Amino acid sequence: MGFILPLFLGFITATIGIFPPGLINMTAAKISVQDGKTRAMLFTSGALVVIFFQTLLALVFARYIDAHQEVVILLREIGFGIFSVLTLYFFFLAKGPKKQVKEEIKIKSKKSRFFLGMLISAINFFPIPYYVFVSVGLASFGYFSFHSAAIYTFVIGVVFGSFAVFYAYIAFFKKIESKTDFIIRNMNTIIGSITGLVSALTLYNIIKYYFKF
Template sequence: MVYLTPLLSGFIAAAIGIIPPGLINMTAAKINLKEGKKNALWFVIGAVLVIFFQVYVAVLFARVIDNRPDVVTLLREVGFVIFAILTIYFLFIAKEPKTKKKSKIKKSSKKSRFFLGMLLSALNFFPIPYYVVVSVTLASYHLFVFENIIIFTFVLGSILGSFAVLYSYIAFFGKIEKKTDYLMRNMNTIIGSITGLVAIVTLFNILNYYFG
């Protein structure tokens, strides 16, 4: 049970972070449709390899700041401002994304798809602050401790969760492809609602810290 909790926590955190349609998961799905499952899996492996290092670095950074309540509070305040701005942008400012017409994609090697996965994952900086917040929050509820074996278990869970979600996009995207137009038309509302919810929860935690 000691190791099961961080493993499940990492798995769930990864699933929540990756399941919304984004660059990496949608690219994996498109590669599967255009080039086949093998190339798509190589792309996913490359992406997950980078995610491993991102999560590990994030948790190590969280361990440093965990003993600094003032830094944790500052991060929450900065996070609230960022998520509030994102909510306003996606709900009221951003234009409705247009669906792209299908285009033919040339066959690429497994090696090129592997490195493409690494590249796109490396360009995505979201996992680092995300896992910092997740691990610090879990630690505050005594569901996570910053010990090496626990950290590794949490990272392992995150990798398994990331791979599971990305594989699900590969396996099921063809069946739900017709619904993606609806998702794209409403993507700003979906993202804005998620960031708005996170902003509200963050604001509650900040108020609880100062007045609780």
């Protein structure tokens, strides 16, 4: 159970974080349509290499933060403020996406899919703060600990979860294309719901810390 839980948590958090349509998974899908699944899998492999190191870096940083409780509390309070503002913004202020003519993702070279995957994944810095906050949050609830075995198991779970989402986009893009359009149209509501949930959990942790219950 000591290895299964962090593996499962890594898988689930990666699936949640990567499932919404983004540059990496949509590019993988387009490559699959244009050049076949083999080249799309090469692209995915390159992206996964970078995701592995980004997640590992995030958890090493999170371990330092977790060892300094004063930093954890400060981050919770800052995070609560940020996520609360984001929730209000996405629910009440953000405008819906404008309907645009679909544009194909043009990829000139067909020989360097692996390195293209690494490049696109490397310019996406979202995984680092995402896994820092997720791992610290899970640790605060007692579901995760920052010993080396758990960290590497969690990272492997993230890689598996990321691969599962990428493969779903590659294999079933034509079938889920209408679903991705629905997600994009309702992205503000989806993001607002997620940030609202994170805000509520963060507030609970802050209250729990100060009132010691």
